[in-house]
Amino acid sequence: RVLVLYGAGHGKLLRQFGPATNLSANRPVLEVLNAQFAAAAARLLLGRCRYLAALEAYLQSAYARLAGPAEPSLSAGYRVSGLSRQVPHEPPGIVALGEEALRGLLAEKLAESLPHEAERQQCLLGPQRDELELVLGSKGEGLSATRFASQGQQRSIVLALKLAELELLLDTLKEPPVLLLDDVMAELDRDRQAALFGQVPPTVQMFLTTTHLDPEVLAVLRAAERPIALHEVVVGELLATDPLTTPRTESPA
Secondary structure, three states: OHHHHHHHHHHHHHHHHHHHOOOOOOHHHHHHHHHHHHHHHHHHHHHHHHHHHHHHHHHHHHHHHHHOOOOOOEEEEEEOOOOOOOOOOOHHHHHHHOHHHHHHHHHHHHHHHHHHHHHHOOOOOOHHHOEEEEEEOOOOOOEEHHHHOOHHHHHHHHHHHHHHHHHHHHHHHOOOOEEEEEOOHHHOOHHHHHHHHHHOOOOOEEEEEOOOOOHHHHHHHHHOOOOOOOOOEEOOEEOOOOOOOOOOOOOOO
16 A cells, blocks of 8 residues: 555656656756655655565465476566675665665765756656566576576466466465466467466465357366356457356356
8 A cells, every 4th residue: 555655656756757857957956856766766765665575485486386397487586776796686786775775875976967867858867767687497597587588488477477476365364366368378389278277275365358268278177176157258248158168167267
C-alpha cells in the first residue's frame, strides 16, 4: 500500500517535472521539483529493492526447478539510472544505503543533469529509467539474460518470475492468490509445460487462456493431478463446460 502511494506521488511529480523543463530561466522552480522528485524516487527505489531482495531466493529456486540442473543459476540485480557507479547493483546493498543517502545521491545527480533536461525538455533520471538486471551464472561473472539468454532460457525466466511472485505471496499472505496465465502454452515445449504445472501448488486457483487447445497440453494439465474445467469463449459468450473435462467433484481450477 505504501509503495503504491509512493508510486502515485512519483508519477505526479514526473508529469509536473517534464513540462517544467522548458522553463530554463526559472531555476528555483526546477530545484524545488528536483527536491520533491528525489525524495519520492528514493522511497520508490527502496520499495522496489526490498521487494527484489525478498523475491530473489524464490526466483533462484523456481528457475532451477524449471530449467534443470544443467542450466546456470539465475540472480536478480537493480541498476539505478545515472548512479550505476555510485550505487551497488545488488538490491540488499541498495537497501543498506538507506533512504537519506539515496535521496542525497539522486538530488546531486538531478542538479548536475538539470541543464541537459532543460535542453531536451524531459526527465533523464529517476526510477522510470531504472532497470531490472537478470544474470545467468554467478554474480559478478555471469551473463546478462537480456542480451545472452536463449529463447528457451528467456521463457524459463519469465515463468520463474511468475512462480517466484506466487510463492512469495503465498508465504507472505498465508492464503493462495489467483494465478493468471495468458496464452503461455504455445510458447513452451512439453517439458516446460509439465514443469510449470508441476510447480503450482494445488491450492492455487489458476486461469489459463489459449487460442487453441492442443491434445498434448490437455494431457499435461490432467497429469498435474489437479481438478480442471475447460470452457470456450465464442463471440464474447462463455460456452458450457467442454465435454472433455475430467470429471471431478472438487471445485474447478
